[in-house]
Amino acid sequence: MQTSGTHLVHAQSGTPSSARRSVLKTVALATACMFACGAGWAQSAPLPKGGAVNLAMVGEPQGLDPMVSTADLVGTIMQHVYEPLYTFDANWNIAPMLAESLPAVSKDGLSYTIPLRKGVKFHNGRDLTADDVVASLQRWMELSPRGKAVGKEVASLTAKGPLSVELKLKNPYAPLLAQLALPSGMAAIMAKDSIAPQLKEFIGTGPYKFKERRPDQFTVLTRYEGYAARKEPASGYAGKREAVLDELRFVPVPSANTRVEGALSGQFQYADLLPVEAMGRVEKGAPAVVPIVTKNFGFPYIVFNTKEGVLASQPVRRAVQTAVGTGELMAAGFGDNRFFNVEPNFFPKGTPYYSDAGSKFYNERNPQLAKDQAAKAGYSADQTVRIMASRQYEFHYNMALVMAEQLKKAGFKTDLQVVDWATLVQRRNDPKLWDVYFTHSGLLPEPMLSPPQLGDGAPGWWDSADKKASLSAFNQETNPAKRGALWGKVQQAVYDEVPFIEVGKFNSLSARSAKLQGYTPAIWPFFWNTALKN
Known part of the structure; x- marks a missing residue:
């Protein structure tokens, strides 16, 4: 997503505590198992090794650098090649991956000492060292939109011996470990000798290594025989990862209907993000196909250009917000109300970040008031609002069609530009x-993880004194209860300044072959610990 390019509760940085575990358990229950309850993370019997799978993705990744892009498609593919220091388990707790354990955190919350696992090998056969970690994180803080936001909080980053890294902060920064764990815009650990402004080699530590990419045809990853897996049982993205399949072939399939047909015919062992109206057809494909x-x-959310053009004016953005009926957009995008919720709160009730701040500005759908607001703001009818959407995410396109009509009713001139996702x-x-x-x-466990517009420099370029003040207070507070209350001020700033509109919440539909064993649904699909039934 975006990101596509992804929120849901805070994973407190620092030493683990019962308070943090309590908060995360609350969220895990309240979010109805984003990792698909009951699917099971570990296999009781060994999976049969070998075989190759065709995985139908929504389109062609615009690149394979997991730092530079916050697009979910890039993160989905390259999380098999690169690994972070920390990741998320099945309950969205922070768990170590390349780090040996959670960091030792100083009493003032400013110094993090991160021990690294011994014996981890890169795909070029060399052992992972602290120098690789430092070089990788420095690159991430220079190039990644998420990394840049973290970089502003970092005072120093140094290697303390071959297998230890020390990170010092300028001020307490609660989202740190969650930022380091996210697959999208990933803080990927790369072989130092492969690092360049533009990557030519993709050398990580993951269970699969890069083999080949043919644009508009496929990206192929193959099993890395030298992979050093963790010993803990698999849980979410955490624990033991095993490359059971010989080859992962990520195939760009921009047409949603083609992804459906390919899943039903057996051409694809997995088909990502299908239109919800295909549910009946997928169910009829049983037992060979599993929805x-x-x-x-x-x-879904709608990003506004706050830097240039007609919507650089906050009063004009406010008029657009008044014209938009998010309920109509969600109905157009998902149809079946079992697949969506229309609600103004960014986080569900029962979670620490639930707030109704700004809710009066949600789902107004008032064209006359919007027209009056636009006129008062100096909007001229010859100014065009250019709306970009892609049919590779069919719900994006369907919502964009409705929004264009809503704006026309409010007197706006619109130009709907339909392009491929890349x-x-x-x-x-x-x-x-x-x-x-x-x-x-995706609905993620830390508000600062998504959308990237909450950080700095992401497309939309939202920057204001109110944003900085509300986010600074929110990010420097490490007490979960106090932090939850501060989120409302951030949410209010979004509604007031309209850098984006959160449309609603949705469940997703994908499909897999019944022969694909061990697969468990996740926001960023992964295919370690999966196998093909003979």
Whole structure:
């Protein structure tokens, strides 16, 4: 997503505590098992090794650098090649991956000492060292939108011996470990000798290594025989990872209907993000095809260009917000109300970050008031609002169609530009090319993880005194209860300044072959610990 390019509760940085575990358990229950309850993370019997799978993705990744792009598609593929220091388990707790354990944190919350696992090998056969970690994180803080936000909080980053890293902060920063754990815009640990502004080699420590990419055809990863797995049982993205399959072939399939047909015919062993209206057809494909419904998968949102163009004016953005009926958009995007919720709160009730702040500005759908607001703001009817959307995410396109009509009723001139997803991701970096684009994000365990517009420099370029003040207070507070109360001020700032509109929340539909064993639904699908039934 986006991100596509992904929120849901805080994983407190620092030494683990009963309070943190309590908060995360509350969230895990309240979000109805984003990791698909009952699917099971560990296999009781050994999986049969070998075989190759065709995995139908929504499109072509615009690149394979997991730091530079926050697009979910890039993170989904490259999380098999690269690994982070920390990751998330099945209950969205922070868990170590390349780190040996959770960090030792100083009493003032400013110094993190991170021990590294011994004997981890890169795909070039060399052992992982602290120098690789430091070089990787420095690159992440220079190039990644998420990394840049973290970099502003970091005072120093140094190697303390061959297998220890020390990270010092300028101020307490609660989201640190969650930022280091996210697959999207990943703080990927790379072989130091492979690092460059533009990667030419993709050398990580993951269970699969990069083999080949043919644009618009496939990206192929193969099993890394020298992979050093963790010993803990598999849980979410954490614990033991095993490359059981010989080969993963990620195939770009922009047409949602083609992904459906390919899943039903057996051409694809997995088909990602299918239109919800295909549910009946997928169910009829049983027992050969298994529908996958991932609950509380994510939220669509509409990003505004606050830097240039007609929507650089906050009063004009406010008028657009008044014109938009998010209920109509969600109905257009998902149809079946079992697949979506229309609600103004960014986080569900029962979670620490639930707030109704700004809710009066949600789902107004008032064209006359919007027209009056636009006129007062100086909007001229000859100014075009350029809306970008991609049909590779069919719900984006369907919502964009409805929004264009809602804006026309409010007197706005619109231009709906339908492009492939890779083009949209490329064009959104140029503020001269667009005014609005549609995307979505997963419901994640830390508010600062998504959407990236909460950070700095992401497309949309939201920057204001209110944003900085509310986020600074929120991020420096490490007490979960106090932090939850501060989230409301951040949410209010989003509603007041309209850098984006969160449309609602949705469940996702994908499908897999019944022969694909061990697969468990997740926001970023992964295929370690999966096998093909003979």
